Amino acid sequence: MKNFDSYFKSAFTVDNVIFGFDEGDLKILLIKRKENPYAGYWALPGYFVQPDEDLDTAAIRVLKQLAGIENVYLEQVKTFGTVDRHPFGRVITVAYFSLVKIADFSPFPDNDVAEEVRWFSLSNIDNLAFDHEKMIKECFMRLKKQVSAQPFGFELLPQKFTLTELQHLYEAILEKPLDKRNFRKKILSTNLLIDTTETQEGVAHRPAKLYQFDIVKYNKLLRDGFRFEFQGAKK
Amino acid sequence: MKNFDSYFKSAFTVDNVIFGFDEGDLKILLIKRKENPYAGYWALPGYFVQPDEDLDTAAIRVLKQLAGIENVYLEQVKTFGTVDRHPFGRVITVAYFSLVKIADFSPFPDNDVAEEVRWFSLSNIDNLAFDHEKMIKECFMRLKKQVSAQPFGFELLPQKFTLTELQHLYEAILEKPLDKRNFRKKILSTNLLIDTTETQEGVAHRPAKLYQFDIVKYNKLLRDGFRFEFQGAKK
DNA sequence: GCAAAAGTGTTCTCGGTACACCCATGC
DNA sequence: GCATGGGTGTACCGAGAACACTTTTGC
Numbered sequence: 001m002k003n004f005d006s007y008f009k010s011a012f013t014v015d016n017v018i019f020g021f022d023e024g025d026l027k028i029l030l031i032k033r034k035e036n037p038y039a040g041y042w043a044l045p046g047y048f049v050q051p052d053e054d055l056d057t058a059a060i061r062v063l064k065q066l067a068g069i070e071n072v073y074l075e076q077v078k079t080f081g082t083v084d085r086h087p088f089g090r091v092i093t094v095a096y097f098s099l100v101k102i103a104d105f106s107p108f109p110d111n112d113v114a115e116e117v118r119w120f121s122l123s124n125i126d127n128l129a130f131d132h133e134k135m136i137k138e139c140f141m142r143l144k145k146q147v148s149a150q151p152f153g154f155e156l157l158p159q160k161f162t163l164t165e166l167q168h169l170y171e172a173i174l175e176k177p178l179d180k181r182n183f184r185k186k187i188l189s190t191n192l193l194i195d196t197t198e199t200q201e202g203v204a205h206r207p208a209k210l211y212q213f214d215i216v217k218y219n220k221l222l223r224d225g226f227r228f229e230f231q232g233a234k235k
Numbered sequence: 236m237k238n239f240d241s242y243f244k245s246a247f248t249v250d251n252v253i254f255g256f257d258e259g260d261l262k263i264l265l266i267k268r269k270e271n272p273y274a275g276y277w278a279l280p281g282y283f284v285q286p287d288e289d290l291d292t293a294a295i296r297v298l299k300q301l302a303g304i305e306n307v308y309l310e311q312v313k314t315f316g317t318v319d320r321h322p323f324g325r326v327i328t329v330a331y332f333s334l335v336k337i338a339d340f341s342p343f344p345d346n347d348v349a350e351e352v353r354w355f356s357l358s359n360i361d362n363l364a365f366d367h368e369k370m371i372k373e374c375f376m377r378l379k380k381q382v383s384a385q386p387f388g389f390e391l392l393p394q395k396f397t398l399t400e401l402q403h404l405y406e407a408i409l410e411k412p413l414d415k416r417n418f419r420k421k422i423l424s425t426n427l428l429i430d431t432t433e434t435q436e437g438v439a440h441r442p443a444k445l446y447q448f449d450i451v452k453y454n455k456l457l458r459d460g461f462r463f464e465f466q467g468a469k470k
Numbered sequence: 471g472c473a474a475a476a477g478t479g480t481t482c483t484c485g486g487t488a489c490a491c492c493c494a495t496g497c
Numbered sequence: 498g499c500a501t502g503g504g505t506g507t508a509c510c511g512a513g514a515a516c517a518c519t520t521t522t523g524c
Contacts (some may be wrong), residue, residue: 002270004246007283008324011242012316035237048242051325055316079314079329081247081290089243090286094314094327164476181478182514187511205475206521229464229513399503416505417487424485440501441494464485 010090014059015046015132017069017095017139020102021156026122026172028136029107031066031114037087038129039174042120044136046093046112059096067117068108072098073155085131093130097139099155121131147173148230150222151190154213160196162208163187170230190228192218242367245325249294250281250367251309252330253302254390255337261274261357261407263344263371266349272322273364277355279371281328282348294331300346307333308390312377313370320366328365332374334390382408386425386463389448395431397443398422425463427453 018029030042049058056074064070074096081092107117125136134152146152155170167183187193193211200207265277266328280301284293291309297310309331318326342352362370381387388404402418422428428446435442 004283004323006286007246008285009243010245010247011239012247012327029293048239049316051241051244052318054318055314055327076313078311079290081284081329083287083289087237092247092315092327092329095366162476179514179516180476181516184477185479186513200476202523203475204523205473206477208476397503414488415503416489419504420506421486435503437496438502439496441503443503 010092011048011086013046013048013091013093014055014062015044015093015095015135016059016063016067017044017077017097017136018063018069018072019097019099019156020119021137021153021169021172022102022119024168024172027102027119028125028127029069029121030118030120030128031068031109032116032118033113033129034115035113041127041129042125043129044132045114045117055094056096059094063098065111066109066114068110069100069105072100074098077142078135080131080135082131088215093135095135095139097142099143099152100129101156101158103158143173144175149228150226151187151192151218151228151230160198160210160212162210163193164208166211174230185229186230192221241408245327245458246283246321246323248281248283248326249290249297250279250328250330250370251273251294251298251302252279252297252312253304253307253333254334254374254378255354255390256388256404256407257354259403259407262337262354263357263360264302264304264362265353265355265360266344267271267351267353268348268364269350270348276362276364277360277368278364280349280352290329291331292464298333301344301349302352303343303345304335304340307335309333312374315366317366322427328370330370332377334387335377336391336393338393371423379408379410384463385423385457386427386453395433395445395447397435397445399443401446427456 013034019028020029029045031045033039033041033043045063047058047062047066049055053061055076059074060070063072063074075093075098077095079092079094083090084093085093102119107113107119109117122136122140125133128136147170149209153166153173156169157165157219163184166187167180170183171178192214196210196212199208200210238268245318251264255262255264264279264280268274268276268278282293282297283302284290288296290311294309295305298307298309305368310333312330312332314327314329318325320326320328335373337354343352344352357371357375381406386410388401390393394399398419399415401422402413402415405418406413427449429449431445431447433445434447
């Protein structure tokens with residue numbers, strides 16, 4: 001029988017691209033690496049997959065260990081496998097992405113790989129380890145697509161939010177301004193927002209109503225093959 | 236410094252899900268394996284990635300060696316990495332997919348892995364090696380999505396085709412009937428079809444016009460962020 | 471009373487959908 | 498002349514887009 005040993009010499013890792021939203025700005029969670037290669041560099045929270053561990057499981061574990069974040073939905077995006085992307089040998093990496101509410105987590109490094117964990121504005125990201133910038137770009141494109149196809153984005157906001165906050169989020173992801181009336185009409189027409197009868201407090205203008213996302217109804221719609229289209233005009 | 240050796244013991248492969256279309260039926264290219272594991276089973280044309288080879292390159296090479304098919308556009312779809320999916324050790328695989336014109340190729344095995352190569356109707360696929368059925372399912376979903384978002388599918392037809400052939404293709408992918416007049420109106424309104432002034436010959440009914448796909452115009456549109464939506468009614 | 475953001479309706483246009491009959495060919 | 502699939506037009510409806518003014522609060 002043929003000998004396959006020479007193939008069993010590579011390793012694989014998972015990298016997580018975690019999006020958050022704050023102060024009208026899309027952010028990404030990065031860690032400062034303590035370990036070589038790229039010690040001292042900022043990087044996506046990612047690490048080797050254990051020999052007896054599934055990919056999805058590894059992504060979840062690594063995110064918890066490196067950044068202290070758990071209970072988020074991770075979705076596989078793409079696999080990167082250029083020959084020389086890792087100085088220690090042949091390493092291919094599977095990129096995962098997620099959307100989280102920044103306020104729900106206080107990320108902290110719980111592992112000897114990460115020295116620091118921080119949210120970075122998408123526009124401030126620079127000089128990352130490995131090919132992580134390329135990975136972020138791919139995931140951002142995926143996010144854009146998803147947000148136009150499903151009323152996503154609720155994952156990125158606090159539980160109760162105003163319609164204007166939601167609109168700003170969409171504008172940040174789609175990178176274009178949206179019409180206020182049309183946006184509201186469209187979002188409300190899905191009937192996926194619950195009007196908590198509460199309003200903002202302590203703002204120097206008319207206080208906005210607070211809404212909640214109706215997850216139960218949303219999941220029901222998804223099962224029925226639900227479609228949602230969001231483009232917005234004003235080219 | 237930490238020792239990473241234990242991570243460098245896995246292998247990875249690429250598997251190609253190649254769709255073709257013939258006699259009103261969506262087909263997939265499979266090989267009959269000569270080699271263990273799963274010798275004698277039908278499987279997707281896939282193999283180990285060489286240590287110094289990029290993923291995309293490997294997918295192209297493997298497709299040529301195992302099935303004699305080259306010059307097709309391969310797109311990465313998803314990575315499968317369940318712990319025990321391969322009996323020889325930890326092997327994760329990256330699935331690629333493509334659409335081809337069946338008539339353009341005469342697939343033949345040019346490698347000691349494949350004993351036979353054949354097109355199988357999507358509905359006739361059964362008892363494949365590894366987790367290949369799952370991979371096909373994922374790729375078919377991707378195909379469905381793409382076909383609704385872009386006027387795809389031309390890759391699956393001969394260079395000159397009739398509108399009815401194109402409609403049958405869409406119906407096979409979307410798994411639902413479409414209205415003839417609306418289909419034609421919509422497809423022609425993209426201006427992506429060139430009317431070769433030729434017609435069918437030797438058919439026992441009014442011969443249909445033959446069209447060609449305008450690739451140049453299509454690529455131009457794609458660059459400008461072109462959108463195309465195809466759902467079809469008749470729920 | 472003024473600044474600042476919240477909230478609200480109507481008109482127009484365009485694309486999607488439903489639907490039925492005549493046409494060209496081979497035999 | 499008949500069977501077979503090719504080819505064509507119209508009316509209706511709904512969703513997207515454009516667009517400006519009043520309301521509520523804090524200071």
